[in-house]
Structures are given as C-alpha cells and as structure tokens.
Amino acid sequence: xxxxxxxxxxxxxxxxxxxxxxxxxxxxxxxxxxxxxxxxxxxxxxxxxxxxxxxxxxxxxxxxxxxxxxxxxxxxxxxxxxxxxxxxxxxxxxxxxxxxxxxxxxxxxxxxxxxxxxxxxxxxxxxxxxxxxxxxxxxxxxxxxxxxxxxxxxxxxxxxxxxxxxxxxxxxxxxxxxxxxxxxxxxx
Amino acid sequence: xxxxxxxxxxxxxxxxxxxxxxxxxxxxxxxxxxxxxxxxxxxxxxxxxxxxxxxxxxxxxxxxxxxxxxxxxxxxxxxxxxxxxxxxxxxxxxxxxxxxxxxxxxxxxxxxxxxxxxxxxxxxxxxxxxxxxxxxxxxxxxxxxxxxxxxxxxxxxxxxxxxxxxxxxxxxxxxxxxxxxxxxxxxxxxxxxxxxxxxxxxxxxxxxxxxxxxxxxxxxxxxxxxxxxxxxxxxxxxxxxxxxxxxxxxxxxxxxxxxxxxxxxxxxxxxxxxxxxxxxxxxxxxxxxxxxxxxxxxxxxxxxxxxxxxxxxxxxxxxxxxxxxxxxxxxxxxxxxxxxxxxxxxxxxxxxxxxxxxxxxxxxxxxxxxxxxxxxxxxxxxxxxxxxxxxxxxxxxxxxxxxxxxxxxxxxxxxxxxxxxxxxxxxx
Numbered sequence: 343x344x345x346x347x348x349x350x351x352x353x354x355x356x357x358x359x360x361x362x363x364x365x366x367x368x369x370x371x372x373x374x375x376x377x378x379x380x381x382x383x384x385x386x387x388x389x390x391x392x393x394x395x396x397x398x399x400x401x402x403x404x405x406x407x408x409x410x411x412x413x414x415x416x417x418x419x420x421x422x423x424x425x426x427x428x429x430x431x432x433x434x435x436x437x438x439x440x441x442x443x444x445x446x447x448x449x450x451x452x453x454x455x456x457x458x459x460x461x462x463x464x465x466x467x468x469x470x471x472x473x474x475x476x477x478x479x480x481x482x483x484x485x486x487x488x489x490x491x492x493x494x495x496x497x498x499x500x501x502x503x504x505x506x507x508x509x510x511x512x513x514x515x516x517x518x519x520x521x522x523x524x525x526x527x528x529x530x
Numbered sequence: 531x532x533x534x535x536x537x538x539x540x541x542x543x544x545x546x547x548x549x550x551x552x553x554x555x556x557x558x559x560x561x562x563x564x565x566x567x568x569x570x571x572x573x574x575x576x577x578x579x580x581x582x583x584x585x586x587x588x589x590x591x592x593x594x595x596x597x598x599x600x601x602x603x604x605x606x607x608x609x610x611x612x613x614x615x616x617x618x619x620x621x622x623x624x625x626x627x628x629x630x631x632x633x634x635x636x637x638x639x640x641x642x643x644x645x646x647x648x649x650x651x652x653x654x655x656x657x658x659x660x661x662x663x664x665x666x667x668x669x670x671x672x673x674x675x676x677x678x679x680x681x682x683x684x685x686x687x688x689x690x691x692x693x694x695x696x697x698x699x700x701x702x703x704x705x706x707x708x709x710x711x712x713x714x715x716x717x718x719x720x721x722x723x724x725x726x727x728x729x730x731x732x733x734x735x736x737x738x739x740x741x742x743x744x745x746x747x748x749x750x751x752x753x754x755x756x757x758x759x760x761x762x763x764x765x766x767x768x769x770x771x772x773x774x775x776x777x778x779x780x781x782x783x784x785x786x787x788x789x790x791x792x793x794x795x796x797x798x799x800x801x802x803x804x805x806x807x808x809x810x811x812x813x814x815x816x817x818x819x820x821x822x823x824x825x826x827x828x829x830x831x832x833x834x835x836x837x838x839x840x841x842x843x844x845x846x847x848x849x850x851x852x853x854x855x856x857x858x859x860x861x862x863x864x865x866x867x868x869x870x871x872x873x874x875x876x877x878x879x880x881x882x883x884x885x886x887x888x889x890x891x892x893x894x895x896x897x898x899x900x901x902x903x904x905x906x907x908x909x910x911x912x913x914x915x916x917x918x919x920x921x922x923x924x925x926x927x928x929x930x931x932x933x934x935x936x937x938x939x940x941x942x943x944x945x946x947x948x949x950x951x952x953x954x955x956x957x958x
Contacts, residue, residue: 359690361604361647361730364712368695399712406714406871407695409654425616426815426861427773427847463865464698465616465815466655469773469845470780479657 345388349377353392363393367403371410380411408464416451416458418497421476422485424461427469436473436485437461443494456498533759535783536747536767537740541627547662549669552630558675560746564638565683572642576745579753580765585610585701585738586813586843588764588831595643597725598733605733607645608710609636609742611652611659612694612701616815616865617845620769621739623781625652625659628743629666635742637675637687638749643735646686651706654695663691698869702917703736705871716873717917740769740844760786761830768844770829771814772798775805775850784829791825794848805850809933813842815862816922818929819855839929854949855934856941859927860888866923877920880911884927891938894946901931901938 345353352373356366370393374385381404390397404410422440424433437448444452444459451458468474471483482493540546540555552558564572577592598605609632613621625632632650640648652660667689670676678686692710699705700715707729709715728734744766748756760766764786770793773779777799784793790812794800801807809819812829818839820827827833831841849858867881884907890896908924915921931938940948 362711365692365710367712368709369693372693372695402714403712407654407697409696424861425865426858427617427845429857429861430774430847430849430853431779463861463868464696465614465618465865467613467619467622467653469617469619469847470771472773472779476655 343378343382343384345374345385346377349373350388350392353389357393364395364399366393367395367400368407371400371404371407375410380414416455418457418478419476420457420459420493420497421466422459422461423464423466423468423472423474423476425463425465427465428472428474431472433473436475436487436490439487440475440490440494443490452498454498456500457494533767533785536759537624537631537743537769538627538781538783546628547626547630547666549630549666549673552628556750557630557746558634558673560749561634561637561641561675562681563749564641565681565685569642569644572638572749575753576642576748579748579756580760580763581741581744581748581756582764582831583738584740584744584768584844586615586816588841591737591741594725594737595639595735597723598643598735599726602733603644604647605643605645606729606735607636607640607643607648608703608706608729608734608736609648609650609739610701610703610706610736611650611656611663611739612706613656613739613843614653614698614701615843615845616862617771617773617811617847618814618843619771619773620781620844622656622659624739624743624769625656625663629659629662630670631743631746632739633663633666633670633689634675635745636689637670638745639735639737639742640687641685645735646688648687648689649710649729650689650691651700651710652691652693653700654693657693660691660693667691697871698865699871699917699919702919705917706736707734714871716871717919719916738843761828761832763832764830768829768841771843771845772848773845774810774848775802775853776800776848777802786830787828787833789826790820790829790846793829793846794825798848801848801850803850805852807848808851808853809849809855809930811839811845811847811926813840814845814847815865816840816918816925817842818925819933821933852949854892854947855930855937856888857892857947857949859930860885860892862926863888863923866919870919870923874915874917874920876911876914877923880907880920881923883907884923888927891941892947894941894944896938896942896945898942900942901935905931 353370356369357363370389375381386400387397390400422437449460468481473485474483545551573595581591582588636648694700697715700709702717704718705715724734767783767785770782782797807822811817812834820839824837827837834841863884867885870877870881872878887904908928911920911924
C-alpha cells in the first residue's frame with residue numbers, strides 16, 4: 343500500500359529541513375510507521391525515492407533501530423522493563439503476571455488483536471517508578487497486579503485510542519497515532 | 531549541606547512548561563543577558579564557573595567549547611537527550627518539568643560557540659517529552675527567541691528536534707552524530723573529536739541535557755555564585771537518580787559533595803523493608819559496585835572515582851541484602867549484549883559470551899572455571915573497541931566478582947541461585 347500523499351509530502355519537506363537529506367531517513371521512517379503501523383518494504387522504497395537515496399540505505403538504517411517495526415502487531419503495544427533497577431523491585435513477577443493476564447507468551451499478540459506485549463532489557467528511563475511498563479507511548483509506573491488488571495481491561499476495549507500523555511493534555515500538540523515501540527532485533 | 535536547588539527550584543510552579551510561566555520565574559533572562567555579551571566572554575564565563583558535563587564523562591564544558599577550531603563554519607550544537615543508561619532518568623524529568631530551561635541553555639550555548647543551527651537528539655521512547663519540547667520550541671520561536679535576528683541582536687538560530695528510534699549506543703556522542711546523519715548508530719574512532727570533525731564533518735559540540743540546563747542560572751547569577759556551590763573540583767548541584775531497594779526512589783538534586791549516605795538514608799528514606807544495604811552503583815549500569823563501607827564517600831565525581839567506581843550519569847542503584855549479585859550483573863551484561871552495535875568484534879562477541887556464561891551460572895549449569903573465564907573475556911573486551919560500551923559492560927561484573935566471588939562459587943557448587951530459594955523467604 344503506498345504512503346498517503348500527506349505522508350509523502352511530509353517526507354519531501356523533511357529532506358529540505360536538514361543540512362543533509364540523509365538525516366531525514368529516521369524521521370521519514372517514523373512518518374511511515376505512524377501512518378501504516380509498521381514499516382513495509384514498499385514504504386522504504388518510497389522513502390528512498392522521495393529522498394533520492396538508495397533503498398538499501400533506508401533498510402540498513404531501519405533494521406538498526408529497535409523501535410521500527412517490520413511486521414504488523416496488536417492495536418496496543420505493551421513493553422515491560424526487566425533490566426536490573428526494575429528487577430530489584432519485582433519486574434520479573436510483574437512480567438509473569440502480565441503474560442498470564444494476557445494469556446500469551448512474551449512477544450505474542452492476544453487473540454483479539456488488542457495487545458502485543460514483550461519484556462525488554464533496554465532501560466526505558468523510569469527506574470524511580472519501577473516496576474514499569476510502556477503502554478503505547480505512555481509510561482505506567484509503580485506497577486501492581488491490580489494496576490496491570492486495570493490497564494489490560496482498558497486496552498481490551500474495542501478501538502480505544504490511547505490517552506494523551508498527561509503532561510500534554512492541555513497543550514496544543516496535534517494528536518498523533520501512538521508509537522509502537524517494538525524491537526525488531528531478536529534478544530539473542 | 532542544605533542548599534537551594536538550582537535546576538529544580540521552580541519545579542513546583544504550576545504550568546512551568548508554558549513560556550509565560552517560565553518567563554515569570556525569571557526564564558530567558560540568561561539568554562537575554564548572553565546576547566548582550568560577546569560570545570568569547572560567554573565561553574570564558576562558563577570556563578570560570580567550572581561547569582562539568584553531566585552526561586557521564588564530567589568533562590569541563592567551557593573547555594569543550596573552546597576546542598572548536600577558529601574560523602571554521604558552520605558549526606553545530608547537539609543536545610544529547612538520548613538518556614538510556616539503566617538507572618538514569620534525570621534528563622526525562624528535566625525536560626518534562628521545564629523544557630524551556632533546557633531550550634534556554636541550548637540557545638545560550640549556541641550563541642557562545644557561534645552556532646546557527648542546533649539539534650536536540652531525544653530518545654524515541656520519550657515521546658511525551660519530545661512533544662513538550664516541540665511545543666516549547668514553537669513558543670520560543672513565536673516569542674522571537676528562535677529565528678532570524680533574535681531580539682534585534684543580529685543573531686540567527688534555529689533548533690531541530692530529532693527523535694531517535696531505540697538504540698542505547700546513540701547516547702555515545704559519535705554514534706549519536708552518525709545516527710543524526712541518518713545512518714546506523716555506530717560510533718566513530720576518536721580523534722578526530724566532534725569539536726574538530728563532528729556532525730556532517732563540521733565542528734560540533736555535544737552537551738547533555740542537565741549540563742545545558744545549568745547555563746541560564748550560571749549566566750544570570752555569575753560564575754562566582756556557581757563556584758560557591760559544590761566541591762573544589764566539581765561545582766554546582768547534580769540530579770541523582772535514586773532507584774532500587776530504597777523507600778523513596780526518585781530524582782534528588784543535591785550539592786556536589788553531599789555524602790552518599792544522605793542521599794540514600796535521608797532523601798531516599800533508607801533501604802526498604804528494614805533490610806541491610808548490600809551494594810550500590812553510583813553511576814548507572816556501567817559503573818562498578820560499591821559497598822556499605824563507601825556510604826560516607828561524597829557525591830562527587832572525583833571522590834567516587836577514588837573509592838573505585840565512577841559517578842557516570844548519576845544513576846544510583848541500591849541493592850539490599852536479598853539481591854542476587856550474579857543475577858544483577860547478568861541483567862546488565864544481557865543489556866550490553868543486546869545494545870552492542872556490532873561494529874567491533876571484541877564487544878559484539880565478548881558481550882555475547884559473557885551473557886551466555888551468566889545465563890549458565892544463574893540456571894545452575896555453571897562450571898568451576900567459569901568465573902575466571904568471565905574475567906578473561908572481560909580483559910579481552912576492555913580497551914579493544916571504538917567506544918566505551920564494551921569496556922563498561924565488564925566493569926560492574928568484574929567488581930561484583932571481586933566483592934562477591936563467594937556468591938558465584940555458591941551458584942556453581944549448589945547448581946543454582948541460592949537467593950531465589952532461601953534468602954528472600956528468610957528476610958521477607
């Protein structure tokens with residue numbers, strides 16, 4: 343599926359924004375992912391065309407960064423940190439509980455297509471609120487089993503858009519599709 | 531040593547993220563004052579203040595600026611907001627609470643070094659913080675702080691906010707620049723340092739969020755005021771990110787030189803669940819463990835280095851007596867293995883084999899020679915890669931082997947983790 347005209351125009355604008363058009367690759371990949379949910383080979387080809395760069399370069403960059411998805415996944419993305427600072431405060435137990443609550447293994451998507459979850463060893467920068475997880479683009483900190491239940495219940499509602507981050511609720515920032523930070527490189 | 535906070539002093543003010551509120555708290559006065567000065571005077575002022583980088587290395591900021599070769603333009607300022615050191619969450623807090631404070635620091639630094647285009651490289655996961663900065667930049671542009679002929683002073687500046695996409699390595703300054711150029715985020719060999727050949731091959735300064743956030747205060751209050759805070763070699767305050775087994779984890783802004791004990795016991799409320807302290811890390815995942823006997827060491831980069839660790843990015847991770855040090859080290863090693871960019875073989879392969887050995891130990895399949903093998907792999911990595919990721923992946927595990935070798939031996943002799951079974955139950 344080709345990118346929407348607005349996305350294509352945005353990518354062309356990005357190329358003008360930086361001293362080197364190559365710097366527009368990562369923002370262009372974000373734009374493609376925001377529109378289509380993940381980065382398709384066709385989208386990478388289109389980005390290459392819009393930036394007049396070889397497609398291999400776009401894919402080389404896309405494959406390096408863990409937040410770019412190359413496959414479709416659930417409507418909501420849940421990532422739970424199990425690095426040491428979170429582990430110290432019970433992240434392993436929370437990850438196991440989340441897996442049981444969703445009924446799918448780490449990396450899986452629920453049968454209703456609502457939620458894809460996985461644990462991550464990459465620190466998300468909320469160790470002060472450990473254990474924590476990232477739900478779409480929002481951090482949920484100081485997790486308990488009860489809080490996980492409530493979050494899962496909310497996400498299971500059909501087509502509920504993720505709430506805007508509290509910090510921005512009153513600002514004029516345009517609504518954006520939730521980011522789907524799922525790693526594409528395997529853990530080992 | 532109770533001093534008034536510097537960076538967080540207005541954080542209780544409602545809506546500080548809005549430009550007009552930030553201005554009412556004295557915001558942008560430092561930028562206005564800077565524009566009245568000559569750029570060289572400003573560099574001298576920051577040099578005199580003794581400000582040192584808060585990203586990890588602690589390099590004097592003014593000196594970094596003065597390494598830019600004379601007469602070579604364009605030159606760039608890049609704000610490193612790719613905070614991703616496990617145990618560190620201060621930059622996120624600073625941006626969330628006061629995006630304009632950071633932006634003002636960026637504008638002051640840009641003016642000082644003669645840069646007309648500055649970049650903020652923010653990690654992909656910090657989307658709400660990205661949006662807060664985007665709004666702040668738009669507000670500052672509208673107010674005339676960013677743009678052509680700023681406040682009629684003949685200075686042009688633009689700021690580009692650039693979002694990363696998930697890669698710890700991009701916090702390393704040369705990898706960050708490579709990433710900003712659109713490539714895979716792989717580090718470059720230094721020298722040449724970014725000051726000489728940085729972004730797009732041009733002279734570039736890369737400064738951390740907390741470093742830059744200090745600048746408005748230093749300019750407004752003067753270097754003598756700044757020198758009066760902190761220790762002889764590390765001036766000002768620092769945000770310490772307290773996490774792990776404490777009663778009150780969080781960010782605490784303390785004067786450099788405050789004893790570690792005060793951070794953990796007073797501000798953090800002590801070790802949780804009335805347990806004893808076993809070890810702590812003063813500088814995030816990369817840094818060596820310290821022991822309870824080090825509690826009276828000062829929160830000061832030099833004092834911590836003397837004690838055998840490094841202050842790094844200010845992530846203080848506290849571990850109580852129930853912590854399995856093998857498992858703690860295993861997490862970090864797995865993290866570094868996952869985040870190794872793969873450019874240098876010693877780091878790519880070494881972290882892989884260390885992670886395998888740690889998994890084996892924790893699972894109870896460790897063999898008697900494994901501890902020495904771990905140390906051996908560590909020596910095979912350190913000093914043999916382009917950047918510090920490989921080196922730092924070995925520091926914490928080696929310090930843990932030094933202090934808690936018996937725990938490793940126990941994992942091997944008991945064919946499993948002794949902590950998972952007995953200790954936690956006994957104490958809980």
